[in-house]
Amino acid sequence: MLPLIRGLLFQLGFIGSTLVFGLLVPPLIWPLSRPARYRVLTQWGRFNVWWLRVTCGVDYRVRGTEHIDSSRPHVVLSKHQSAWETVAFVAIFPMQTWVLKRELMRIPLFGWTLSMLDPVPIDREAGRQALENLVAEGQQRLDQGRWVIVFPEGTRVAPGEHGRYRQGGAILAARTGYPVLPVALNSGSFWPKKGLRRYPGTIEVVVGPPIETAGRKPIEVLSEAEEWIETTMAGIEPRPAKPSSEEPHGQ
Known part of the structure; x- marks a missing residue:
């Protein structure tokens, strides 16, 4: 029962902070420069990383930080197991934007605020045109000095699963010449794809050597x-996707 109670408490703060940053903050920061808006809006992610640690005992550790070269943008190709990485990557990588489904931009409050961060929205039904838009808009963001985050499996996969890797992010990197930074993580063992339970422990994030x-x-x-x-x-996810008991794990 404890993971559920903790999860509910976290969710209250998550929803509350989303309302604040989605409804109250955007009108106040609209006149600011893009970097200034980014610094303000990404405090939402930083707050929720902190709140997750306080309420649920979920922390994280990053290995391979020596591969994060802030002197030039990269295309990050990352494993995607949980909502955690969409919240926490702002605390790990330099100024960034994300390749995401266009439908997310239509979510009230969240989508409107997201649009202020200039993501690269993809219409999956547009076929070849979607890929061309990804390359054109992705290169624009990279040329502006922003990192581009791509989840090549396209959706969250449970721990132990291996989804089909799509070529969009690799095509963007190969056509523009920007390096790829591969990322492995086991967030799904602590913040599962479904349900409100959050399990205490330390999420492992491993950043690989850049791929030219x-x-x-x-x-x-x-x-x-x-x-x-x-x-x-x-090597980092020996834990089961759904713990068989309510006892904390991963510590």
Whole structure:
């Protein structure tokens, strides 16, 4: 029962902070520059990372920080198990934006605020045109100095699962020549895809060596990133997706 109670308490703060940052903050910061708006709005993510630690005992540890070179933008290809990474990456990587489903932009409050951070929305039904838009808008963000976060599996996958890796992020990187940074993480063992339970412990985030893309085929870049991510995953997620008891785990 304890993980559920903790999860409910966290959810109250999560919803409350979303209302504040989605309804009250945007009108106040609209006149500010893009970097200033980014600094303010991403405090929502930082707050919820802190609130998750306070209410649910979920912390995180990053290995491979020496690979995060802030002197030039990267395309991050990351494992996606939980909502956690969409909240916490602002505290790990430099100024960034995200490739995401266009439908998210239509969510009241959340989507409107998200639009102020200039994400790269993708209409999955647009076929080839969606890919061209991804490359064009993604390059614009990279050229402006922002990192682009891509979840190549397209949706959250449960711990131990391996989704199909899509080429969009690799195509963006290969065509523009920006390096890829692969990321493995086990957030789904602590913040599951479904339900309100949150399980205490330390999320492992592992950042791999950058993958140079200039002159390479997207499929080669994607295969190298996928192999590194999935090989690394095997070493950081021995925990089951759904704990068999209510006892805290992962510590």
